[in-house]
Amino acid sequence: MSKVPSKSRAKLYGKDDMAELDWSFYENGAFLKEYFDEFITDTTAYMKNVDTEIFLAAIGRKLIPCTVNEAEYNNSYVCSPYTHYITYAKEELRFISPKALRTLLAAIINIFGSFAKSIEINKIVYINNYCLSTNLVSALSKREIRALRNLLTEQFPKYQLGFRSINAITHKDMMVSFEEEGFELLPSRYIYISTYDRLNTPTKSERKKRRQDEKGLTEGMTIVTNKDLATEDIGRIVELYNQLYIEKYSVLNPQFTYKFIEKLLDKDLFLFQGIKINGRLEAISGTFVLNNMMTNPIYGYNLSLFPQHQLYRILRHLNTRLALDNQYLYHQSAGAGNFKKARSGEGTPEYTALYVGHLPFHKKYFWKLLSLLLKKIGIPLVEKLEL
Template identity: 30%
Template sequence: MNDQPDSAEFDQPVTRRAGEPEASQFVSEVTARVMPSLIANVTAELTLVRHAGHDLPVVINHGDCGGSYVAAPHSAYVLYPKAELGLVDLGWLRVPASILIGLADRLFRTLRINHAVQIDNWLLSTNLHGEWTGAGIADLRADLARRYPNHFLVVRSVDPWSCPELLKNLRADGWLLLPSRQIWVTDDVERDWASRNSVKNDRRKLLQSGLIVEDVERLSDADAARIAQLYAMLYVHKYSALNPQYTPRWMQMAVATGLFHIRVARERDGQILAAAGIVARGGIATNPMLGYDTSRPQADGLYRIASWLVGDFARSHRLRVNGSAGAGHFKQQRGARSEIEYTAFHAGHLPFWRRAPLAWVALALEHLVIPVMKRRML
């Protein structure tokens, strides 16, 4: 996370619809650089596919294991849950969960699950699919299967709340849906979020802190480095090194291309203590980048302040919120409710021994893992 950006690379503002990232700009900026200079634990390729009037970023992994789950299905379904075992209280379920994860590890390595072509993947924890509904998905799927005959075809971040038409079209085209995680969504921010006492207390904490809220239009080198540091403090060092390890260069690129709208809370001397990177597509906001100074006392409420920045942005822009996974109790107290998110796989072009076991995995996840997620608000 020590990569220092060259701000001159991102000096030109990008013309785009307000709040909506442009896929062609995003892919162009990413492919002009070595991927690990943007995300330290991703080595996959990125390309652009134009289909049915939509520009879609496509991530291609040729089998590399151990990197971030944003580009590696094995990390999402094996390595990340394995790391979570040490953070979540599962009680007596810990032993059977560990055994199941070990079996999944061997199975997914045998299937070569990381040979994957991931459609509309923005290298984020949550991909918002916006206006792409999967219309004509059969043609796109057939074309990609011809180009990548040894790869699974994958669509991450599919759920019935944010992209019901995409989910419907994937099902109709025979894609297999594997539950991936429980996410927390807010249907009406004004009604469900702003009226909560916990949210009012979060705003009060911000006012008492004396921090200055700023919407950042262009990141300086110093601010980019600080925001990357705050993100790493929370998501990489506190939670998991399998989260995407965004560098300062990524932060500047994300702002320049319109991928991130960044809000920060600064001290009077300019030091950033909390930051949120917000993505907005199709009337929905999500925050794949959140960070705060974890060395400060918990009583400072910096996580609450960072989260408030996201809700306040969504409220002012009249957006629904996909709050991603984790911190279920915290988000529920602030008006969110749960949905199950899926990753869609298509393997019809692959040998039987590589495609058939996925159906068994999907069945096991649906009946064994989802009830635990819901019961323990994972």
């Protein structure tokens, strides 16, 4: 019989002591074991631009994945705040007009970029980090948040702590608890969420949009799921994802490898839905599900088939059906604001709950100033442009 861990003890497990974990004791332990097995030993083999160290924080019956970094300024934004707030912000300026405003914002970002490196912005522990664009979050009590903060500041006394993917729709109580425990709510991006109730009660206009999406499915198309996808489809999934998220959008998005997709399919860790045309995979989504919430970290389609085939709309139709059939909240992540709002998506800012209370004054001041600018300038701009 395995030893039952103490319910009150908070502990950190790294790759050298993972064998001590009794996975069955923890909520979602089976999924976490399969997801982080091997990934924890060499993250870049699974995500090319995610060079990080992974730990699992045990709090009661919950295991919280954490990433730890020192610098790694070329990392994806999923574990690099420099990439998120400086490099990525520069890329997003292409959506800003007029040119004078774009020039002013570029100057501000460059100044903050210099300060960011001087205060070691990438010296950070990201809490609840699956290294995905959207991390679904298990609810944590104020006591559990405090235990995490105390554990991580003790183990990493010179590091910033950041808890990604927090929003007021799904984590309203947690946001209050974070602030009461000394965390700053730092805006990170603008997202769109469809609750099950909202999906299940569409307006007349939303019903019309959904019917249009469904009509994209033609007789020559075949819907495929996990059981239908073969080894020869894995490389195609990587290719379709890269075509959309890396080549069209940004190399700063996580760059998933063949090995990562193979793992997800082999272990059924994500729910895959795709479209084959004449036997060839032309569209794919990979859905992460946790506690009746879902999101699509993997999304891709053959861009050359547009506008003949409305593959983006078809994938959205399939995922809306998946959410409705299972009564899931659908976290639609960021971007394509007009499209998502027209399909029952509610826009809301997303935050990183940041703790720097144990760090020197100049580091705390940097984050306070950045938070103020994001709240006063960043979020209003994103809301206006519906990015």
